[in-house]
Amino acid sequence: MSSAVEILKKYWNHDAFRTPQDEIIASVVEGNDTFVLMPTGGGKSICFQVPALMMDGICIVVSPLVALMKDQVLNLQNKGIKAVALTGGISQNDIIDILDNCQFGNYKFLYLSPERLQNDWIVDRIRNLPVNLIAIDEAHCISQWGHDFRPAYLKIVALKEYFPKTPFIALTASATQRVQEDILLQLQLKEPKIFTKSFARDNLAYMVFEVEDKLFLTEQMLRKNPQPSIIYVSNRKSCSETARQLESLGFTATFYHGGLSSKDKSNHMTLWMDEKVQVMVATNAFGMGIDKANVKTVIHLNLPQNLENYYQEAGRAGRNGEKAFAVLLVNPSDVIQSELQFISVLPDKEDLIQVFKKLCAYFQIAYGEGIDEQFNFNMHQFCLKYNFSALKVYNTLQFLDRQGVITLSQEFSEKISIQFIIPSKEVLRYMSLHSNDEEILLTILRTYSGVYEMQTPINISLIAKKSGTTEKAVEQLLSTLKSKEIIEYTAKSNDSTLTFNEIREDEKTINRVSKHLEVQNTLKKQQFHAVLDYIKEKQQCKSKFLLNYFGESDAHNCGICSYCITAIKPTDSATIAKKIVALLEKEALHSRAIQKKLNYPSDDIIFALQELLENNEVSVNLSNLYTLKK
Numbered sequence: 001m002s003s004a005v006e007i008l009k010k011y012w013n014h015d016a017f018r019t020p021q022d023e024i025i026a027s028v029v030e031g032n033d034t035f036v037l038m039p040t041g042g043g044k045s046i047c048f049q050v051p052a053l054m055m056d057g058i059c060i061v062v063s064p065l066v067a068l069m070k071d072q073v074l075n076l077q078n079k080g081i082k083a084v085a086l087t088g089g090i091s092q093n094d095i096i097d098i099l100d101n102c103q104f105g106n107y108k109f110l111y112l113s114p115e116r117l118q119n120d121w122i123v124d125r126i127r128n129l130p131v132n133l134i135a136i137d138e139a140h141c142i143s144q145w146g147h148d149f150r151p152a153y154l155k156i157v158a159l160k161e162y163f164p165k166t167p168f169i170a171l172t173a174s175a176t177q178r179v180q181e182d183i184l185l186q187l188q189l190k191e192p193k194i195f196t197k198s199f200a201r202d203n204l205a206y207m208v209f210e211v212e213d214k215l216f217l218t219e220q221m222l223r224k225n226p227q228p229s230i231i232y233v234s235n236r237k238s239c240s241e242t243a244r245q246l247e248s249l250g251f252t253a254t255f256y257h258g259g260l261s262s263k264d265k266s267n268h269m270t271l272w273m274d275e276k277v278q279v280m281v282a283t284n285a286f287g288m289g290i291d292k293a294n295v296k297t298v299i300h301l302n303l304p305q306n307l308e309n310y311y312q313e314a315g316r317a318g319r320n321g322e323k324a325f326a327v328l329l330v331n332p333s334d335v336i337q338s339e340l341q342f343i344s345v346l347p348d349k350e351d352l353i354q355v356f357k358k359l360c361a362y363f364q365i366a367y368g369e370g371i372d373e374q375f376n377f378n379m380h381q382f383c384l385k386y387n388f389s390a391l392k393v394y395n396t397l398q399f400l401d402r403q404g405v406i407t408l409s410q411e412f413s414e415k416i417s418i419q420f421i422i423p424s425k426e427v428l429r430y431m432s433l434h435s436n437d438e439e440i441l442l443t444i445l446r447t448y449s450g451v452y453e454m455q456t457p458i459n460i461s462l463i464a465k466k467s468g469t470t471e472k473a474v475e476q477l478l479s480t481l482k483s484k485e486i487i488e489y490t491a492k493s494n495d496s497t498l499t500f501n502e503i504r505e506d507e508k509t510i511n512r513v514s515k516h517l518e519v520q521n522t523l524k525k526q527q528f529h530a531v532l533d534y535i536k537e538k539q540q541c542k543s544k545f546l547l548n549y550f551g552e553s554d555a556h557n558c559g560i561c562s563y564c565i566t567a568i569k570p571t572d573s574a575t576i577a578k579k580i581v582a583l584l585e586k587e588a589l590h591s592r593a594i595q596k597k598l599n600y601p602s603d604d605i606i607f608a609l610q611e612l613l614e615n616n617e618v619s620v621n622l623s624n625l626y627t628l629k630k
Helices: 004-012 021-029 044-054 066-078 092-104 114-118 120-127 151-162 177-187 214-224 236-248 262-273 307-314 332-343 349-362 379-386 390-402 424-433 435-447 460-467 471-483 507-536 542-549 562-568 572-584 591-598 602-614
Strands: 034-037 058-062 083-086 109-112 131-136 168-172 193-196 204-210 229-232 253-256 279-282 297-300 324-330 374-377 406-409 413-420 456-458 487-494 496-500 618-620 626-628
Touching: 004 021, 004 044, 021 034, 021 044, 021 193, 034 177, 044 058, 044 131, 044 168, 058 151, 066 083, 066 109, 083 092, 092 120, 109 114, 114 120, 114 151, 120 151, 131 151, 151 177, 168 177, 204 542, 204 562, 204 602, 214 236, 214 297, 214 324, 214 591, 236 253, 236 279, 253 262, 262 279, 297 307, 307 507, 307 542, 324 507, 332 507, 349 379, 349 390, 349 507, 379 390, 390 406, 390 507, 424 435, 435 460, 435 471, 456 460, 460 471, 471 487, 507 542, 542 562, 562 602, 572 591, 572 602, 572 618, 572 626, 591 602, 602 618
Parallel strands: 034 168, 034 193, 058 109, 058 131, 083 109, 131 168, 204 324, 229 279, 229 297, 253 279, 297 324
Antiparallel strands: 374 496, 406 496, 413 456, 413 487, 618 626
16 A cells, blocks of 8 residues: 555655645544544645545545536546546436446546435445545535535435445535534544644735725735735626726736636636736636635625635635735625625525426426426526516525525536538538548537437537547537538527426425525524624734634734734824824815825825724715714
């Protein structure tokens, strides 16, 4: 058996583990159930991948995130390690083939969602695999007190019965003390070895600034720190708009959200990863599996939904150990807007019933039918048809997805259909005159037999693979054939793919899952109020606040956050503050105007304003002007 360090060197090209990776790996290899709480960027995946490679057999990895599964499988395959994932949209025959390969093909990793464990026949097949380790990623999902509870996780414990001597390792990047205890209880880990790494990030300066002009301060920060940066925004529209605004200011920027095609996501990601652009503007769809060490600044232009997500997103800065900044910009209107976005749109039981019934009607699912049926789904069109609130529908579908009633894949998809509109002999004539196109055309004709009779959906990537060419070449040929009126070619875009996991039973279906709804809604409200406490707290270190939230009661002031810097700012700031007060006695002003009138460096103005805000001497009104408190 190869040693852990030998495997680390061979596949990851590292000579040593980070603390406490080596201890975790040793625990697993010794056969212990193991619990790992390690903040984002700590290298959790290595903690189960390395021991699985040290032992004979295959590792089962349970994960709720399709994008993360695909990313980890691809990374393993690129290292020459045999890995596969049972993601959505795979036919039963393909699942059987995959499980056959796992049993007889020396595969080392099988990734699957917890919902797959609800299929008895899949579990029966897994029982016959030579399983050496069971890893539960995003383990907080098993707790109803976790920020992403999924009841399907509760089924994982059944694997204990089938693999009583196989070690379990549960991993999470964000869990309060209550959630940690619940994970151990729900998974029934036997005398687990527990590893918790502090959430403290000594090099990361958490900043909260109350500002009236977010773009202006963002510009200043990006100019001062020209290294790679991430800006998080609340919706897709803001992604492209903010990127354009930054480009108009002379920055290089791109954007990322769930509505982009896989190709655009990859292209935009590559631009940023290769540092051809400085700034990635993104929704929270961006970040899973991203490991870029030299991110200098992460800026949130909108309030996050909870501190668990915020900690993970902010934590993508400074992974190289150098000083970095996690900045949250707020103004008075943010709280109202965020309550509308996060709290007022939480669904109740009646919303669940109504949306589910309309969803079945939309796809013409009869009562007692629908199981395993899959559809392309455009949520915008669905909401327009039934006059629904898009945010409330989104939250309803998210809840139904987590309860396993449906599976909602939010990846953009493009459904392409073609039909030849000239006789087959003319197609053969075209091929004889254009030999470079022959292989692609023959592949299409062999793969899709009805392509002369009707509009036939085709798979671009499959055609490219079978014909030994690229997707771009296939698309270019289809475009050429359309322009020459050889084919009809249509492409319809969809926000997502929706799969029904159960037969339609309306109220019976909803009654079964709605018991979790009230608990989840209460939790979301508590988490959002914790975010408000974080931004409003004026008398505590920001890092210490976050550490206390995650159960670290012995935290010390960090010395570099917005509170700490204001607290230790030299007496100069008092002089600037007095001058600001003198200006505001005459009129309310924007920070730009204050800076122009006083001619001090922008950082000094910002810190003086922050101090005045924290001392309750000034406020920002609804017009985003600084005014004196009366």
